[in-house]
Every structure is written in structure tokens, then in C-alpha cells.
Amino acid sequence: DVKVTQSSRYLVKRTGEKVFLECVQDMDHENMFWYRQDxxxxxxxxxxxxxxxxxxxxxxxxxxxxxxxxxERFSLILESASTNQTxxxxxxxxxxxxxxxxxxxxxGTRLSIL
Amino acid sequence: xxxxxxxxxxxxREGDSSVINCTYTDSSSTYLYWYKQEPxxxxxxxxxxxxxxxxxxxxxxxxxxxxxxxxxxxRIADTQTGDSAIYFCAEIPMDTGRRALTFGSGTRLxxxx
Numbered sequence: 001d002v003k004v005t006q007s008s009r010y011l012v013k014r015t016g017e018k019v020f021l022e023c024v025q026d027m028d029h030e031n032m033f034w035y036r037q038d039x040x041x042x043x044x045x046x047x048x049x050x051x052x053x054x055x056x057x058x059x060x061x062x063x064x065x066x067x068x069x070x071x072e073r074f075s076l077i078l079e080s081a082s083t084n085q086t087x088x089x090x091x092x093x094x095x096x097x098x099x100x101x102x103x104x105x106x107x108g109t110r111l112s113i114l
Numbered sequence: 115x116x117x118x119x120x121x122x123x124x125x126x127r128e129g130d131s132s133v134i135n136c137t138y139t140d141s142s143s144t145y146l147y148w149y150k151q152e153p154x155x156x157x158x159x160x161x162x163x164x165x166x167x168x169x170x171x172x173x174x175x176x177x178x179x180x181x182x183x184x185x186x187x188x189r190i191a192d193t194q195t196g197d198s199a200i201y202f203c204a205e206i207p208m209d210t211g212r213r214a215l216t217f218g219s220g221t222r223l224x225x226x227x
Contacts, residue, residue, distance in 0.1 A: 004156075031213050033214055035217075040122070040219055041219060042118075042202065042217040042218055042219040042220050043157075043202070043204075043215075043217040044217075045214045045215075048213060048214050050213060058214060090156055090157065092157075094213070096213070101145070101206060101213070102147065102159050102162060103157075103159075103214075103215055104159070105149075105156035105157040105158075106156050107154075107155055107156040108154075108155070108156050
């Protein structure tokens, strides 16, 4: 089974802090994704990466950056956290060699910015 | 453009069938997925269907696709209390180069004993 692990289930930070959310997958997947989930809005794509050191903006990249130095790890960075970034953050990975490319998700990080 | 819509809430009694509906707008060949999210957890892939199929059945789950109306449904037979969760419909079109899923807002299924 694919395992996607997010480093924290719950995180509380202060406005203006630099915040790192970490995600690791163990299936050698090329694609990795960061989404945020808010009530009534479903999941919205922040950034994704299709290879080491490669990244592309998703639908809501403002206020975020990402890092992919190793294939198995994809980090989401909040450069200067703000209260409107309080949300559930979900990481996913997929295998680009499979046509249907199902995404496998971690358990999520619930981030609160005070 | 891509847009996926779902109703927000569905309540059923234990043992009844549940039908969760989804509409999408993309007209290209696409994969369509159903995910389940239990409280405090990530998303679990339930099943998927390619847009050249009409139906897919997997144990208690039946997916129906009306390609003309761009309507997708997930039927859960003999619904149990453990089926209470949020169900997300998602799609990924095959000819756009987009690698990420587009999700609906999710349908919260409440199963009453």
C-alpha cells in the first residue's frame, strides 16, 4: 500500500511566522501535491511537483512556496503566516506512469494561525 | 474550464441505499473518482471510472456515468453507520496535461441508525 505521511496532524503558529509542512511518500511517485481544504470549498490545489526540483503553481499559490529536493519529500512553506491560512492541508502523490493516476493522500495537517 | 459540483448533505437510514450525485463540465476524455473522508482523516480512494464507461460496480458501490449530461453518481447499497463520511467527486481530464485533480465541494453523508 502507498503510504503518504504528513509530519504533523495539528499545528498552531503565530501570525508572521515562517511555517513548514512536510510530506513524505514511500512509493517512488513522480507527482506530489499540496491542497488546502476548507468547509464548503472542497480541496483546492496550492502547488504540485512532477519531479525533483520541479514545481508548478496550482489554483491558489499566493502566500505559499514549495520545495522538492528529494523525490520522496515535498514541503509546503508559508513564508509569513496569516490568519486566513488557517486550514486543513492535505498532501498527495501519484504515479505518472499509470494512466488513471489516482492520487493517494496523507492524513492531513490541521494548521491554526493565531 | 473544469468545474465539479455536488450537493452538500445527504441523510439516509441504515440499510437503505445512498445515492450521491456529481456534475462536471469538462468535455474531454476524463477519469472520474470518488473519495471518502472520515472525520479527522485524509482522503481514501473508493473507486474510479473512465469517461468511456457507463457503469462500474465494486461490492456495495455502483458508479453510474451519464456522459451526455456529464452526471456521475455513487450508489452505496445497504448503507451502514460506518459509511458516514464526506464523499468527494473529482476529475482529471486526459488531454490537457493537467496532473492534478479538480474536486467537488464534498457531500456529507449522515447514516441514521
